[in-house]
Amino acid sequence: MxxxxxxxxxxxxxxxxxxxxxxxxxxxxxxxxxxxxxxxxxxxxxxxxxxxxxxxxxxxxxxxxxxxxxxxxxxxxxxxxxxxxxxxxxxxxxxxxxxxxxxxxxxxxxxxxxxxxxxxxxxxxxxxxxxxxxxxxxxxxxxxxxxxxxxxxxxxxxxxxxxxxxxxxxxxxxxxxxxxxxxxxxxxxxxxxxxxxxxxxxxxxxxxxxxxxxxxxxxxxxxxxxxxxxxxxxxxxxxxxxxxxxxxxxxxxxxxxxxxxxxxxxxxxxWQIPPTQTIPLASALAEGVIGVDTNADHLAAWRLDVHGNPIGSPRRFFYDLSGTRDHRDAQVRHALTRLLNWAKTCGVKAIAIEDLDFGAEKTREKHGRKKRFRQLISGMPTGRLRARLTSMTDQMSIAIIAVDPAYTSKWGAQHWQQPLTCKTRETTRHDAAAVAIGRRAQGHPIRRRTAPPHDDRSDRRGHRTAQARSGAPGREGTRPRIPGPRTRCAGPGCGANAGDQCAQHRSGHTAEHGFWQQDSFPLSL
Structure with missing residues (x-):
């Protein structure tokens, strides 16, 4: 401090x-x-x-x-x-x-x-x-x-x-x-x-x-x-x-x-501040999380509930990184102050942010012709922002969750940008990335679960829209087979092995199911 x-x-x-x-x-x-x-x-x-x-x-x-x-x-x-x-x-x-x-x-x-x-x-x-x-x-x-x-x-x-x-x-x-x-x-x-x-x-x-x-x-x-x-x-x-x-x-x-x-x-x-004890992840995520996407001129943030669903409207906290070092540092500090005050108002106890490090991306040999891209990533204050955010959140009793930044912008735009866009709100790629970051911190997959088909072609609505918990076993697997006739053309038991890749007899897969062991010889022989 x-x-x-x-x-x-x-x-x-x-x-x-x-x-x-x-x-x-x-x-x-x-x-x-x-x-x-x-x-x-x-x-x-x-x-x-x-x-x-x-x-x-x-x-x-x-x-x-x-x-x-x-x-x-x-x-x-x-x-x-x-x-x-x-x-x-x-x-x-x-x-x-x-x-x-x-x-x-x-x-x-x-x-x-x-x-x-x-x-x-x-x-x-x-x-x-x-x-x-x-x-x-x-x-x-x-x-x-x-x-x-x-x-x-x-x-x-x-x-x-x-x-x-x-x-x-x-x-x-x-x-x-x-x-x-x-x-x-x-x-x-x-x-x-x-x-x-x-x-x-x-x-x-x-x-x-x-x-x-x-x-x-x-x-x-x-x-x-x-x-x-x-x-x-x-x-x-x-x-x-x-x-x-x-x-x-x-x-x-x-x-x-x-x-x-x-x-x-x-x-x-x-002076030095004594280190605080880390709290369990479940306790930090009890009131939801705020996902933050770091950009060259602003922080894009969106609040998510405990199920990984966006709440309210996205927020953007702008800063200007031109000028002297003290001016840039003050801009970063003011943006983080507004972010933390909003988190305190919402009652959220955790902020999810990408663990960015552009040390290997700034070399002239890797992006020699992409001068504007090199200038963009060089201007992002990742190290200073991380140090500032860690110090400020410690004083406000807010936990920081660092997540893997891989594909957050791409998958967020693919799965969340269009569904969150409405007549009164234009969702940007950065806002969708904030949602992806928050869901990854909560342990949820980034992709959205699609809406169920009609009653005559599904299991009577209810499985695909339900958000499974992060610890639920088999949440990404195939749906359980319900015995009995389900459609006019499929008989009972049809498609029982639809989720078993080994049953397809493709090259590189075995058709053997389960563990095989020879029975012992009978004692009468």
Whole structure:
């Protein structure tokens, strides 16, 4: 859980102290990250302790602990990104090698790409194959050696330095952004300490104080080498939870940062939420479920009852993923808030959503010519949406059911789009997919049961429209045979083996029914 608020009414002296502390600790963090990357795979608890001792003399033991932990987390994150890049390169090499092995112009089958369209494209892809193989060899060598490439402040901002005109930035403005991103003003919380943090402390009255590093202790305006800011802060969002934690002296981590674009200082408080116990699936589905289909610009949702039937009208929660990162994150958060408020109003305790992962679909080798499709799936915030939804539903006591996304849009449109369309409502493909997702979460088949025929050609209506439970045995099998004459032309017993595929004497099937065993010899012989 993380909440943020603004540091208002800071004096020029306050801002100068924050800049000096951030720059000093940022230099120490850069030095420590360099040492951590130099250790590579030889990192151990002893080397970690040695790095912390070196930093303690230039700051404090708690600042040194926060810096070394941040360096270790950054190295681990870069290591995971390196592995993902290697897997992406391997997938691209496999795809190109497969397509190069096929004749030019050969069409592909379902899920498998075919050959390239021309000799020119074949030649260009053969050269790209060698490029990818060289990149893969280099990345694998770096991984085996424990070498990672990381930039404090961000690789994107570092590259922007060479394209200031395109980014519409001056060199002085870029320098301010670069320095602020490389500052370090973050402290981990400690349970049992006063207000949950000894380094950056926020009191219940909103007083913010910072433990100054040893070289800057002469700037302190409070006892024990602390500097108290002139402003007072409050957390409008989840402020009661934050207050409960600091009153009980439970750990709360803080981070102070500068937004250069707005020229505003912010403080972010974060803490961990204990994991909640998972509830049984039957209890979560007791009041029905809301199926949610994730799209590039909206969430399509429909409420289903316990039998898998849609209730009411579909709902759509739109969001705009253009603009800055903070704007996109806010759009996703607002859409999820509206979705959860609607679920709370309906009394539903479970939301079904697709377990989407487009990691293997974004490669240029698999969808090279489908540029708009690659842009579409790349723009869908599946990871951020999943993380946000999990955190927000936990606070509202709503369960999340992740279902297999295979064929939900296709089968939903096939079986539900036309029946749910009426004169006053135009059901879209996404709305039908939401119904399919909800039914799959409940354990029901996606297809609809067809209406029964007339009385003179059926079993007197009643079986095919009844919704069998998900645990009912044989719910997808053939209907039981009712003895006696049923139509004018079929005699009794006709079609008794209609559901037995082995009775058709087709190739590949045996005509033997059941288990056969020879009887024992009689004792009189």
């Amino acid at each position: 993380a909440v943020r608020t603004r540091l208002k009414h800071l004096t020029p002296v306050d801002e100068q102290v924050l800049r000096l502390v951030g720059a000093h600790l940022g230099a120490l963090a850069s030095k420590d990250l360099k040492a951590r990357c130099r250790d590579g795979l030889e990192h151990s608890a002893d080397t970690w302790a040695a790095r912390k001792r070196d930093l303690t003399t230039a700051s404090s033991s708690r600042w040194a602990g926060s810096i070394t932990k941040a360096s270790h987390d950054q190295w681990a994150l870069t290591r995971r990104g390196q592995l993902a890049h290697i897997q992406n390169l391997e997938a691209g090499i496999r795809t190109i090698a497969h397509r190069l092995s096929l004749p030019v112009g050969e069409k592909g089958s379902r899920g498998v790409p075919g050959g390239y369209r021309s000799r020119q494209e074949w030649f260009a892809k053969s050269r790209r194959l060698h490029v990818l193989e060289d990149r893969l060899a280099g990345e694998q060598a770096d991984r085996e050696a424990g070498l990672v490439h990381v930039v404090r402040g961000g690789k994107r901002l570092a590259r922007t330095r060479h394209h200031l005109d395109a980014a519409q930035l001056t060199e002085a403005r870029w320098r301010r952004c670069w320095e602020s991103e490389r500052w370090f003003l973050a402290a981990d919380g400690e349970s049992g300490k006063r207000y949950g943090n000894e380094t950056i402390r926020v009191s219940p009255e909103g007083e913010v104080s910072i433990k100054l590093p040893a070289p800057l202790a002469h700037l302190a305006n409070a006892p024990h080498g602390r500097y108290v800011l002139a402003c007072r802060v409050t957390f409008p969002h989840r402020g009661a939870e934050w207050a409960d934690r600091i009153e009980a002296n439970r750990a709360v981590a803080y981070r102070i940062h500068l937004d250069v674009g707005r020229d505003r200082w912010y403080v972010t408080a974060s």
